[in-house]
Amino acid sequence: xxxxxxxxxxxxxxxxxxxxxxxxHAEEAAELAALLIRDGTPAGRVAWSYLAGAAREWLAPRPxxxxxxxACALLVAASSLGISAGLLASANPARAAGTSQxxxxxxxxxxxxxxxxxxxxxxxxxxxxxxxAGRGRPC
Amino acid sequence: xxxxxxxxxxxxxxxxxxxxxxxxxVLRRAGEASALVLVSLADGPKHxxxxxxxxxxxxxxxxGPGTLYGALDRxxxxxxxxxxxxxxxxxPYRITAPGAAALRVHLDSLExxxxxxxxxxxxxxx
Numbered sequence: 001x002x003x004x005x006x007x008x009x010x011x012x013x014x015x016x017x018x019x020x021x022x023x024x025h026a027e028e029a030a031e032l033a034a035l036l037i038r039d040g041t042p043a044g045r046v047a048w049s050y051l052a053g054a055a056r057e058w059l060a061p062r063p064x065x066x067x068x069x070x071a072c073a074l075l076v077a078a079s080s081l082g083i084s085a086g087l088l089a090s091a092n093p094a095r096a097a098g099t100s101q102x103x104x105x106x107x108x109x110x111x112x113x114x115x116x117x118x119x120x121x122x123x124x125x126x127x128x129x130x131x132x133a134g135r136g137r138p139c
Numbered sequence: 140x141x142x143x144x145x146x147x148x149x150x151x152x153x154x155x156x157x158x159x160x161x162x163x164x165v166l167r168r169a170g171e172a173s174a175l176v177l178v179s180l181a182d183g184p185k186h187x188x189x190x191x192x193x194x195x196x197x198x199x200x201x202x203g204p205g206t207l208y209g210a211l212d213r214x215x216x217x218x219x220x221x222x223x224x225x226x227x228x229x230x231p232y233r234i235t236a237p238g239a240a241a242l243r244v245h246l247d248s249l250e251x252x253x254x255x256x257x258x259x260x261x262x263x264x265x
Contacts, residue, residue, distance in 0.1 A: 025208055027228045032187045032204050046204060053205025057212075 006043035007034065013047045016054035165217060166245035172202060172210040173219075177234060177242045180220060186229040187211075214238065 010033040014026050033046045166174045179185060179193045187207055194202050202210075211232060214220040219238030223231045234242070 021208075021212075025230075028187060028225075028230055029204060029208060031228050032191075035188050036191070036204065041201075049203025049205035051205070052203070053209050056205075056209050060209075 006037050006046075009043055009047045010034075010037075010050065013050045013054065016051060018054075018057050021054075021057050164244050164248050165219075165241050167248065169213055169217065170210065171200075172206050173214050174242070174245055175200060175202065176207070176210045176214060176232075177219060177238055177245075180232060180234040181239070181242060184223055184231040184233040186226070186231045188229070190232075217241075 007030075010030060014022065014029055017026070029050065033043075033050070036046050037043050166177065175194045175198055176190060178197065179190050185193060187204065191202050191204070191207060194200055211220065215222060215232075217237075219235060219241055220232045221235055223233055
């Protein structure tokens with residue numbers, strides 16, 4: 001590959017660098033790539049080298065990076081603490097009322113049907129039964 | 140012979156300055172490309188293309204342009220090289236006094252490792 005296609009490829013890869021790097025080196029880097037390609041270095045190899053360099057530039061810690069990272073970590077920690085506190089606050093009123101929650105099996109015991117006292121069934125009809133009127137708790 | 144080996148490889152500090160105090164080999168952490176760039180700049184200022192060609196000649200290493208700019212930026216941040224005013228679009232780079240000192244320290248360290256390695260090969264009979 002050579003000529004305009006190589007120039008385009010290198011130009012595209014150089015756009016992957018951070019703006020501060022491009023302001024400083026982009027023109028010189030494009031010229032260097034052209035010289036290397038003219039000398040016989042494959043354009044793909046030059047482009048790959050610049051691509052790897054761009055990745056390193058983005059990943060390399062800069063001066064002040066530690067402060068930014070620490071601020072982000074604090075923000076994340078504060079946010080998660082806030083969410084946890086919110087969840088706790090929403091769960092607390094039930095506890096404050098002293099209603100301790102029984103196990104699910106005890107809470108939801110099916111009650112045997114019981115006839116309503118004082119209600120006389122009509123002749124030929126079954127007695128009136130209310131669900132949950134027995135010892136068990138309704139589900 | 141074993142004593143000599145221990146002296147070469149273990150007892151001496153990793154790096155040392157002329158006044159006897161131990162100095163840190165900053166280039167060890169900066170990477171091989173950075174050391175090669177400093178070696179190339181040791182005889183005078185060069186721009187990127189000249190650096191790549193020179194390093195190819197002296198070390199047989201084909202330094203990619205992305206690697207080169209990474210090394211140049213790192214060395215400049217460490218104050219070991221400085222950028223000179225641009226000629227056309229090319230920025231020549233020059234080694235600084237701390238850069239020359241760091242290169243000396245690094246080369247001394249490499250020499251000791253090299254000597255220890257050769258001695259061990261001889262002792263091991265490999």
